[in-house]
Amino acid sequence: MAQIYDGAVDRGLEGVIACTTAISYIIDANLTYRGYTIEDLAKNSSFEEVVYLLWNNKLPSDAELKELKGSIADNIGFTDEQLSNLKALPAKGIHPMAWLRTAVSMLALWDDDSQDNSPEAINRVSLRLVAKMGGLVAYLERIRQGKDYVAPRAGESIAWNFLYMLNGEEPDAETVKVMDTCLILHADHELNCSAFASRVTASSLSDVYSAVVSAISALKGPLHGGANEQVMITLNKIGTVDNAKTWVKEALANKEKIMGLGHRVYKNGDPRAKILRGMSELLTNKTGQPHLYEMSRVIEDTVREEKGLLPNVDFYSATVYYSMGIPLDLYTPIFATSRVAGWLSHIREQYSKNRIYRPRGEWTGKSGLKWQSPSAR
Ligand code: COA
Numbered sequence: 135m136a137q138i139y140d141g142a143v144d145r146g147l148e149g150v151i152a153c154t155t156a157i158s159y160i161i162d163a164n165l166t167y168r169g170y171t172i173e174d175l176a177k178n179s180s181f182e183e184v185v186y187l188l189w190n191n192k193l194p195s196d197a198e199l200k201e202l203k204g205s206i207a208d209n210i211g212f213t214d215e216q217l218s219n220l221k222a223l224p225a226k227g228i229h230p231m232a233w234l235r236t237a238v239s240m241l242a243l244w245d246d247d248s249q250d251n252s253p254e255a256i257n258r259v260s261l262r263l264v265a266k267m268g269g270l271v272a273y274l275e276r277i278r279q280g281k282d283y284v285a286p287r288a289g290e291s292i293a294w295n296f297l298y299m300l301n302g303e304e305p306d307a308e309t310v311k312v313m314d315t316c317l318i319l320h321a322d323h324e325l326n327c328s329a330f331a332s333r334v335t336a337s338s339l340s341d342v343y344s345a346v347v348s349a350i351s352a353l354k355g356p357l358h359g360g361a362n363e364q365v366m367i368t369l370n371k372i373g374t375v376d377n378a379k380t381w382v383k384e385a386l387a388n389k390e391k392i393m394g395l396g397h398r399v400y401k402n403g404d405p406r407a408k409i410l411r412g413m414s415e416l417l418t419n420k421t422g423q424p425h426l427y428e429m430s431r432v433i434e435d436t437v438r439e440e441k442g443l444l445p446n447v448d449f450y451s452a453t454v455y456y457s458m459g460i461p462l463d464l465y466t467p468i469f470a471t472s473r474v475a476g477w478l479s480h481i482r483e484q485y486s487k488n489r490i491y492r493p494r495g496e497w498t499g500k501s502g503l504k505w506q507s508p509s510a511r
Contacts, residue, residue: 322476
């Protein structure tokens with residue numbers, strides 16, 4: 135039997151090193167993408183630069199960035215056939231992550247490269263996916279509102295186009311900057327559940343779309359990407375700053391989880407949450423909803439005092455998105471719009487040194503049973 139890591143079996147593989155990786159790295163309360171700190175990238179970079187960095191292991195030159203942006207512009211829109219088929223999907227009462235999972239799977243059916251695992255084809259598919267993910271999310275919202283598709287504008291960023299395709303009006307520079315920063319902060323996170331899911335699927339040498347659909351499916355869950363939506367639901371449920379402390383204490387006493395808090399790896403705080411906390415304070419004040427930030431602070435303080443747990447990336451991103459007027463159930467799809475960049479890095483890294491994931495299970499069932507005919511059972 136292979137070595138079993140103490141405490142990891144039936145404990146979500148806690149502490150197990152499942153592969154080597156050179157994409158992003160967590161140490162204590164720090165996160166780096168390809169060696170650059172998240173603080174540095176959030177302050178100075180753009181999502182497109184981060185995409186290039188994650189895929190190419192270096193920041194782009196002016197010419198390289200221009201070329202990437204050009205390729206994204208070539209791929210960001212949808213054909214009439216794609217739009218009419220997407221529109222035909224059920225959307226009412228459907229969770230956007232379920233719709234997105236189906237929509238991404240459908241895109242593979244129009245992509246001649248989808249079954250080609252050569253590096254060139256993977257590059258083309260990657261560009262299509264990173265360019266189109268935000269447009270899919272925006273189009274779903276347009277469909278739900280009974281509005282028409284808004285075609286992307288060439289020369290604008292993924293963040294700009296997401297907001298434009300969602301709202302049908304040009305976004306202001308400040309809102310674009312907030313969205314771009316959110317995309318940077320969510321772009322990759324070492325061997326998280328969805329990245330691991332994408333790598334497991336890729337390890338069978340299945341195609342990129344299948345691996346990304348696996349990742350979307352994993353991100354959907356409330357213990358992973360689905361937490362940001364749940365945070366806003368919790369805030370709305372609590373309602374007032376005065377209620378927050380009692381509500382949290384009661385929830386903890388009932389052994390309920392408070393969404394957006396705690397993390398498998400960060401025990402001394404998530405650096406992304408610190409950046410988002412500042413953005414949340416600014417934006418909730420700006421939009422006349424400071425109580426949302428104050429409520430969040432009371433929740434944060436109470437959970438820290440009671441359980442020693444700190445906020446993760448989902449906690450303050452909820453109020454950031456809320457302040458931007460984005461519907462609650464689009465928060466996790468926005469996470470996917472960014473994280474697809476990381477998944478694609480993991481899928482490429484997996485293909486580059488692949489061996490199929492095939493761990494063992496520790497047997498706890500019965501043995502030595504003998505088949506009997508149904509009448510004798
Ligand atoms: N609220 C209340 N208690 C929590 C908690 C939370 N958000 N997160 C963890 N805990 C508690 C658990 O109940 C458990 O308590 P116990 O030892 O008394 O049973 C202990 O802390 C360890 O939690 P566990 O679920 O085993 O940690 P994990 O490493 O498996 O899980 C998360 C990590 C992120 C899944 C977990 O913290 C969580 O569910 N958080 C809420 C969901 C969330 O925000 N997900 C987004 C992650 S980026």
